[in-house]
Amino acid sequence: MKNLRFKKSIYFLLFICSITTFAQNTLHYNDEKGSEKAILEDISWLTGTWKGEAFGGEFEENWSKPTGGSMMFNFKLVAEGKVVFYELGHIIEKDNSLLYQIKHFDQNLKGWEEKDKSEDFRFIKKEKNRMYFDNFTFEKVSDNEVNVYAYFEESKEEVVFNFKK
Template sequence: MKTASLILVLLISVISSAQSDSVKYKEIKGLAWLEGTYRGEKWGNYIEEIWSSPRGNNLTGMFRMMNGDEIVFTELIYIDEINGSTAMRLKHFDKMFAGWEEADKTVDFPFISQTERKVVFDGIVYDASIPGKLKVTVRMQNKNGEVTEEEFLFDKVK
């Protein structure tokens, strides 16, 4: 599918930083503003992202892109602790629920910073500074190796 060819490998880098458990917990608990259902359009396709409320040291989300009534791809997303640091990790699935990544691999985005309505990971930024809106900026690499930043704009519906 044409759209699927536009979705390419996300750039990541590995950062190792020491943080106390209370700081990590505060980071995730501080993302309660992300909870909800968001909808938008990208590349002529319907996009939706749903986030649960933080529980313990975890926040879980789901993304899907649809072309009409057909799933293009989905993502299962966790924000939690990886190797002693807070990070976002995700797995992609095609419409047949086949994973893009190897079975035991995830795409990881190490935590960098957060403010009241914005969280920055290495390679992806969530910004809800405009009420009722969510802007997700993702660093991507295309088939030619060119790095771009793509913005996904959502309206909060719940």
């Protein structure tokens, strides 16, 4: 029963977010245009511990400093006092640009993706305070606030996640 209620809450939240999102803040990668040149220092402002609310719960996301050609992160969503899911991933320097890779895990650390697979999002371009990846945009609002815009292919909706330090 709680699972059904949680799923309905997620769909409702996605619906509300889609109504309140007037501008498209995400881009889709185009093979013909490729990726702009970028290095991890371009997005190093993401380093730190961030918190926010999403999907009827609270989340925490931690980003490491750029070292070894990588910025690693972990994410945890908690709703009704229980872990809903985790994410582990990184942004890496690759081919004179960046690549954002994610793996998801349930509350028992069972992976959603196949063992040797990850969800990969190619870098597109940088603009002032924004870094555009395929279906994701990281926006620096201030030193203590970030918006992450995510486009979900299945629902064809864009959702904004607000992170604060």
